[in-house]
Amino acid sequence: MIRRRLAIVVAGFGSFLLLVCALAPLAGSTHVSLTRAFDRSIPFADNVDAQIFFIARLPRVIGAALVGAGLATAGVVFQALLRNPLAAPETLGVSYGASVGAMIAITLLPGTSIAGISTVPLAAFAGSLGALAIVYALSRARSRGMSSTVLLLGGVVLTTFLGAIVNFIQYLADFTQTFRTVRWLMGSLDVGSYGPIVAALVPLALAGVGYATLPRTLDLVTLGPDAASARGVDVARAERLALVSASLSTGAAVSLGGPIGFVGIVVPHLVRMMVGTDHRLVLPGAALFGAAFLIACDLGARTAFAPVELPVGIVTAIIGGPVFLWLLLRRVR
Amino acid sequence: MKRLAILIVALVVPAFRPAPADAPKRIVSLIPAVTEMIFAMHEDSRLVGVSNYDRFPPGVEKIDRVGGLLDPNVEKILSLKPDLVIVYATQQELQTRLERAKIPFYSYEHRGLPDITQTVRAVGARIGSTAAANRLADQMDANLDAIRRSTAALPKPKTMVVFGREPGSLRHVNASGGYGFLHDMLVIAGGVDVFDAVKKQSVDASNEMILVRAPEVIIELRYGEPMKAADIEREIRVWDALPSVPAVRAHRVYILTGDEFVVPGPRIVEATRRFAETLHPKTR
Numbered sequence: 001m002i003r004r005r006l007a008i009v010v011a012g013f014g015s016f017l018l019l020v021c022a023l024a025p026l027a028g029s030t031h032v033s034l035t036r037a038f039d040r041s042i043p044f045a046d047n048v049d050a051q052i053f054f055i056a057r058l059p060r061v062i063g064a065a066l067v068g069a070g071l072a073t074a075g076v077v078f079q080a081l082l083r084n085p086l087a088a089p090e091t092l093g094v095s096y097g098a099s100v101g102a103m104i105a106i107t108l109l110p111g112t113s114i115a116g117i118s119t120v121p122l123a124a125f126a127g128s129l130g131a132l133a134i135v136y137a138l139s140r141a142r143s144r145g146m147s148s149t150v151l152l153l154g155g156v157v158l159t160t161f162l163g164a165i166v167n168f169i170q171y172l173a174d175f176t177q178t179f180r181t182v183r184w185l186m187g188s189l190d191v192g193s194y195g196p197i198v199a200a201l202v203p204l205a206l207a208g209v210g211y212a213t214l215p216r217t218l219d220l221v222t223l224g225p226d227a228a229s230a231r232g233v234d235v236a237r238a239e240r241l242a243l244v245s246a247s248l249s250t251g252a253a254v255s256l257g258g259p260i261g262f263v264g265i266v267v268p269h270l271v272r273m274m275v276g277t278d279h280r281l282v283l284p285g286a287a288l289f290g291a292a293f294l295i296a297c298d299l300g301a302r303t304a305f306a307p308v309e310l311p312v313g314i315v316t317a318i319i320g321g322p323v324f325l326w327l328l329l330r331r332v333r
Numbered sequence: 334m335k336r337l338a339i340l341i342v343a344l345v346v347p348a349f350r351p352a353p354a355d356a357p358k359r360i361v362s363l364i365p366a367v368t369e370m371i372f373a374m375h376e377d378s379r380l381v382g383v384s385n386y387d388r389f390p391p392g393v394e395k396i397d398r399v400g401g402l403l404d405p406n407v408e409k410i411l412s413l414k415p416d417l418v419i420v421y422a423t424q425q426e427l428q429t430r431l432e433r434a435k436i437p438f439y440s441y442e443h444r445g446l447p448d449i450t451q452t453v454r455a456v457g458a459r460i461g462s463t464a465a466a467n468r469l470a471d472q473m474d475a476n477l478d479a480i481r482r483s484t485a486a487l488p489k490p491k492t493m494v495v496f497g498r499e500p501g502s503l504r505h506v507n508a509s510g511g512y513g514f515l516h517d518m519l520v521i522a523g524g525v526d527v528f529d530a531v532k533k534q535s536v537d538a539s540n541e542m543i544l545v546r547a548p549e550v551i552i553e554l555r556y557g558e559p560m561k562a563a564d565i566e567r568e569i570r571v572w573d574a575l576p577s578v579p580a581v582r583a584h585r586v587y588i589l590t591g592d593e594f595v596v597p598g599p600r601i602v603e604a605t606r607r608f609a610e611t612l613h614p615k616t617r
Contacts, residue, residue, distance in 0.1 A: 029541065029542065030541070030545045045576040046577060048544060051544050051576070051577045052541055052545065055575060056539065056541035057541060118500065174386070180499070180505060183537070188505060190504060190505075190540055191504065192502050192504045192540055193503070193574055308531060308533070308536060308537065309537055
């Protein structure tokens with residue numbers, strides 16, 4: 001039964017993702033001739049169509065897919081763990097942890113790189129893990145009687161606190177650095193090369209391995225820690241694994257695309273609306289739908305105001321904000 | 334006729350007088366470009382406060398700092414007892430407070446290149462050194478005209494002026510659009526802005542946009558910290574990721590360093606000349 005439903009979910013969301021993946025690289029502010037782009041007889045250095053396709057658009061689509069999948073699955077895990085529909089990378093302060101890291105790299109280590117990768121994504125990754133370590137410490141306190149609402153409140157406070165640190169660093173920075181940091185905070189998927197994508201794939205793959213073991217425990221944890229331990233689940237261990245996986249995937253996503261909002265909060269809700277609450281279906285569904293959603297948003301960002309582009313974070317917020325409010329109203333009714 | 338003569342005398346004579354008695358004697362300038370203008374008019378002895386971002390010319394470091402665009406230090410400004418404060422037009426709150434303290438201020442806005450010499454004249458008139466200001470402005474206009482004439486007959490390469498990006502990568506590339514002094518400087522220096530049609534001071538240039546616009550020359554501006562030659566070389570090679578761009582193929586990606594490119598003051602002439610020399614190496 002579950003196998004069949006899983007097959008339907010994967011086939012449904014998968015074909016939507018494939019459709020978006022096939023369309024997105026073809027559309028853009030300029031027309032690209034596919035026959036020319038794939039014509040091997042033209043040297044790559046002379047083939048503008050091929051370069052637009054392979055250098056400008058394909059990395060963006062792949063980047064958007066990875067970031068979307070990473071944020072959406074992390075949102076699913078956070079919401080299940082905290083048994084709270086508002087839990088997401090941005091509400092737990094994780095995105096802001098990444099932002100603090102990126103700000104420090106932009107203003108204090110300008111122009112540095114490690115092994116050919118700019119320090120900005122590396123620092124963003126470290127920052128998101130740092131913020132999650134704080135969330136994790138709070139969640140440990142929870143097992144001694146702290147409710148998930150308190151943990152979420154802790155996340156909100158952490159977000160505000162880290163936001164103030166971001167402001168402080170921006171305040172110290174000079175004008176051009178401030179300009180760059182503001183731009184970074186809006187999110188961008190124009191990754192420019194495959195290097196950052198490969199770098200982000202490592203933590204994402206690790207997170208994927210973690211996720212594979214999670215669905216059953218998440219289902220039980222959603223029922224409450226007592227119910228879960230009654231069925232023989234080591235709750236503390238399961239939570240630890242879930243948090244580490246979600247941190248890796250958030251860190252990788254934010255370091256690649258910046259703190260793109262609303263994907264981690266809206267996509268899990270939409271997917272649960274479509275497939276129900278079984279995490280064996282929700283997790284793969286959110287990964288596929290999150291990827292497709294962000295590719296579509298980035299397509300909108302690239303084409304809506306061509307020839308200029310919108311920061312993708314603005315597009316996800318404009319779509320995600322009203323959708324989320326609509327979901328809230330629906331629950332109230 | 335007699336009235337006209339009086340009018341002419343009234344208009345012209347003040348220009349040849351030294352600073353009138355009621356001219357401001359204690360000036361605070363929050364704008365680096367205006368600070369440079371006042372130095373170039375040799376009126377810097379009257380400057381008692383400058384912004385945190387003033388680095389030029391030599392001598393400016395001895396003057397008290399009073400904050401910047403976003404964080405003017407009102408207490409510090411008041412304590413300097415200025416009789417003229419030069420503020421950005423957008424610093425509304427500061428202006429209200431200065432009004433309340435009955436301190437006159439001059440509101441500055443920066444737009445295109447022609448506005449720079451206009452500002453020189455207006456500031457000069459405001460601080461009572463019209464003659465020096467007009468001399469400076471005339472000289473700047475003449476020098477810019479000379480650059481314009483020297484490049485007029487030359488081919489005009491399609492150029493992208495980049496004033497910011499993530500170091501070591503081609504992410505978050507900020508290029509000059511078809512508006513503002515960087516754009517005007519490029520036109521005088523004999524180039525065509527690839528983003529001419531986008532009437533904004535700054536364009537977020539994605540890799541796709543750069544590939545499509547295909548600039549023949551890329552001029553990247555770096556200011557602030559000085560750069561080592563090896564770093565410049567490495568940052569130029571970052572552009573090799575876009576091999577079909579004519580500027581990359583013809584090895585015409587340049588990194589120019591110095592803050593004269595971002596301070597729209599008297600040094601803008603020298604900055605424009607460096608643009609021209611970069612675009613047309615033979616005119617050197």
